[in-house]
Amino acid sequence: MSGLSKIQCAILLDTYQALLTDKQRDIMRMYCDMDYSLAEIAEQTGTTRQAVRDAIVNAERTLTDSEDKLHIVKDLRDNKQLLQTIKAYAEAGNCSSILQLLHEQCEE
Secondary structure: OOOOOHHHHHHHHHHHHHHOOHHHHHHHHHHHHOOOOHHHHHHHHOOOHHHHHHHHHHHHHHHHHHHHHHOHHHHHHHHHHHHHHHHHHHHOOOHHHHHHHHHHHHHO
C-alpha cells in the first residue's frame, strides 16, 4: 500500500491503534499481524478487495501521520538505544560516561 513494511505497520498499529476505527483496526490486524491477503480480508469482513485496500491506505495514513506528529515509536527506540549505551558503560565501570550521557539528556 504505502512505503511501510508490514513490520513497520504492525509497530505503528501497536502504538496508535486506538486512533483507528474498529473496522480499520480489525482490517489492519488481519493485514499486518495475520498476513492475510486483500481477498482473504474482504471475505472475512464481507467487503470488496477495493474497500479493504482503501481502509488499509487510510489506516496507514492515520498511523504515519500520528507518528510524524507524536514521535512515540521513535522516542521509544531512542530511549532503548540510550539505555543499552548506559548499560554497556555501567558494565565497563565507566561512570563518567554515564554521567555525561545523563547530563546531555537533561539538557535536551
